[in-house]
Amino acid sequence: xxxxxxxxxxxxxxxxxxxxxxxxxxxxxxxxxxxxxxxxxxxxxxxxxxxxxxxxxxxxxxxxxxxxxxxxxxxxxxxxxxxxxxxxxxxxxxxxxxxxxxxxxxxxxxxxxxxxxxxxxxxxxxxxxxxxxxxxxxxxxxxxxxxxxxxxxxxxxxxxxxxxxxxxxxxxxxxxxxxxxxxxxxxxxxxxxxxxxxxxxxxxxxxxxxxxxxxxxxxxxxxxxxxxxxxxxxxxxxxxxxxxxxxxxxxxxxx
Amino acid sequence: xxxxxxxxxxxxxxxxxxxxxxxxxxxxxxxxxxxxxxxxxxxxxxxxxxxxxxxxxxxxxxxxxxxxxxxxxxxxxxxxxxxxxxxxxxxxxxxxxxxxxxxxxxxxxxxxxxxxxxxxxxxxxxxxxxxxxxxxxxxxxxxxxxxxxxxxxxxxxxxxxxxxxxxxxxxxxxxxxxxxxxxxxxxxxxxxxxxxxxxxxxxxxxxxxxxxxxxxxxxxxxxxxxxxxxxxxxxxxxxxxxxxxxxxxxxxxxx
DNA sequence: CGGATGATTCGGTGCTCACCGAAATGTTAT
DNA sequence: ATAACATTTCGGTGAGCACCGAATCATCCG
Numbered sequence: 350x351x352x353x354x355x356x357x358x359x360x361x362x363x364x365x366x367x368x369x370x371x372x373x374x375x376x377x378x379x380x381x382x383x384x385x386x387x388x389x390x391x392x393x394x395x396x397x398x399x400x401x402x403x404x405x406x407x408x409x410x411x412x413x414x415x416x417x418x419x420x421x422x423x424x425x426x427x428x429x430x431x432x433x434x435x436x437x438x439x440x441x442x443x444x445x446x447x448x449x450x451x452x453x454x455x456x457x458x459x460x461x462x463x464x465x466x467x468x469x470x471x472x473x474x475x476x477x478x479x480x481x482x483x484x485x486x487x488x489x490x491x492x493x494x495x496x497x498x499x500x501x502x503x504x505x506x507x508x509x510x511x512x513x514x515x516x517x518x519x520x521x522x523x524x525x526x527x528x529x530x531x532x533x534x535x536x537x538x539x540x541x542x543x544x545x546x547x548x549x550x551x552x553x554x555x556x557x558x559x560x561x562x563x564x565x566x567x568x569x570x571x572x573x574x575x576x577x578x579x580x581x582x583x584x585x586x587x588x589x590x591x592x593x594x595x596x597x598x599x600x601x602x603x604x
Numbered sequence: 605x606x607x608x609x610x611x612x613x614x615x616x617x618x619x620x621x622x623x624x625x626x627x628x629x630x631x632x633x634x635x636x637x638x639x640x641x642x643x644x645x646x647x648x649x650x651x652x653x654x655x656x657x658x659x660x661x662x663x664x665x666x667x668x669x670x671x672x673x674x675x676x677x678x679x680x681x682x683x684x685x686x687x688x689x690x691x692x693x694x695x696x697x698x699x700x701x702x703x704x705x706x707x708x709x710x711x712x713x714x715x716x717x718x719x720x721x722x723x724x725x726x727x728x729x730x731x732x733x734x735x736x737x738x739x740x741x742x743x744x745x746x747x748x749x750x751x752x753x754x755x756x757x758x759x760x761x762x763x764x765x766x767x768x769x770x771x772x773x774x775x776x777x778x779x780x781x782x783x784x785x786x787x788x789x790x791x792x793x794x795x796x797x798x799x800x801x802x803x804x805x806x807x808x809x810x811x812x813x814x815x816x817x818x819x820x821x822x823x824x825x826x827x828x829x830x831x832x833x834x835x836x837x838x839x840x841x842x843x844x845x846x847x848x849x850x851x852x853x854x855x856x857x858x859x
Numbered sequence: 860c861g862g863a864t865g866a867t868t869c870g871g872t873g874c875t876c877a878c879c880g881a882a883a884t885g886t887t888a889t
Numbered sequence: 890a891t892a893a894c895a896t897t898t899c900g901g902t903g904a905g906c907a908c909c910g911a912a913t914c915a916t917c918c919g
Binding site for chain 1: 618619620621622623624625626627628629630631632633635636637639640674675676694695697698699701702703704705706707708709710711712713722793
Binding site for chain 3: 378379405407412
């Protein structure tokens with residue numbers, strides 16, 4: 350069918366974002382749980398998600414179909430497996446922001462093991478491609494205090510910060526950093542303070558992983574600070590000891 | 605009931621953000637329409653929203669109850685009226701991001717007047733407290749080209765940009781700018797390119813309104829560029845003429 | 860006071876959709 | 890080939906919820 354400029358414009362003009370359709374994807378307990386699980390930045394199989402969400406495999410299939418069709422998830426099929434992950438950093442960031450705005454719901458804790466696990470999650474965990482939890486928040490705070498980041502029209506990298514990054518061996522403008530915008534912060538749902546996300550957050554996470562300052566649990570989102578990491582975080586950033594290990598008490602809120 | 609430190613921590617640990625509950629608020633066509641309407645940054649009465657969304661007043665009441673209880677909307681009651689608005693800038697920003705991620709839905713256009721209205725909306729409109737549409741995107745682009753903004757670890761204000769702001773009479777660190785973070789961009793759902801949001805976007809919008817570079821339609825989100833504005837935008841920023849009036853053709857995509 | 864107006868409560872209706880189980884499909888392992 | 894496994898298709902069921910209209914409540918105005 351022939352379409353002239355006017356018709357093409359009409360077409361463009363006559364569109365509106367279907368917010369409800371997108372929200373409907375997340376409005377289901379099970380689908381929301383799947384998305385939160387995938388916020389670890391990893392790739393899961395349909396079966397793993399079925400067990401995690403405690404629903405039948407057939408139900409999971411339907412949910413994944415919707416989420417993929419809606420553009421929230423990317424999928425990759427290998428043999429009889431279906432691997433899914435979040436579609437991209439934008440998706441992850443929006444989910445994080447949404448989670449920060451969401452009300453809180455009590456979660457049952459049945460055993461000491463579960464309690465310890467949650468404690469570890471609160472201390473340090475992955476948030477897609479960066480560090481969240483008390484450790485992530487402490488990083489953002491200390492970097493601000495030290496003048497590596499500044500709050501001027503937002504959180505930005507200072508000259509000192511750029512220098513510090515270079516000293517660490519993180520190039521201040523790489524291919525992955527250039528196209529992805531922002532020193533961003535997102536509200537941490539455990540500590541309710543901001544932590545670093547965006548390209549800078551991702552770069553720091555990768556760097557810390559490479560140097561084995563932190564290690565990631567293969568099955569969960571939990572991060573542990575290694576002995577090397579403890580030293581590095583303390584010496585290079587002056588992170589207080591409380592931020593470096595899961596403890597019974599939380600650091601006092603900023604004041 | 606007495607609660608020691610351990611119990612308090614347990615309580616905090618045993619919470620998780622209820623993403624599904626929040627998303628459910630937006631998963632309804634009518635409620636989503638209400639939120640999108642409120643993205644104009646204004647305050648609406650229940651009756652106005654009922655007419656806008658084309659549902660019975662009783663239905664609107666129920667929706668508003670849910671949205672207010674969920675923390676998305678703030679309400680203020682005066683006499684027999686119920687005024688509602690978005691809860692805050694965070695809410696608006698998250699909604700914008702979500703809308704940018706959402707799929708597009710064709711919207712019926714029944715008359716020439718409606719077509720013109722949509723054209724105007726695409727050209728320039730309010731997005732909570734800043735400028736969106738082709739004009740908003742053009743602003744962001746031109747400011748970047750002119751070196752007022754730079755993409756280094758994200759979009760930041762350059763020294764030249766700060767100077768330019770000062771010359772305009774916008775203080776580079778005001779009370780409202782300091783506490784609200786970020787030179788932010790959000791994906792425009794009409795042009796699908798980023799426009800300026802965050803504190804800087806809000807400051808620019810206010811400034812342009814005060815100088816009457818633009819005027820806002822009292823009933824819709826449509827912005828019109830005045831004759832003064834045309835001159836100001838062109839002289840101070842070098843905005844191309846295409847960006848200054850609604851036209852039949854769109855500016856070519858960047859490249 | 861009495862009438863108009865904006866908003867709310869409530870009961871009832873219809874539709875959507877999350878869920879499961881059983882059977883089927885396709886893939887890897889023995 | 891046969892068996893074990895991961896996922897999918899399909900039919901049926903039950904619960905949740907968006908909607909309306911009619912009646913009610915509260916406020917403003919003459």
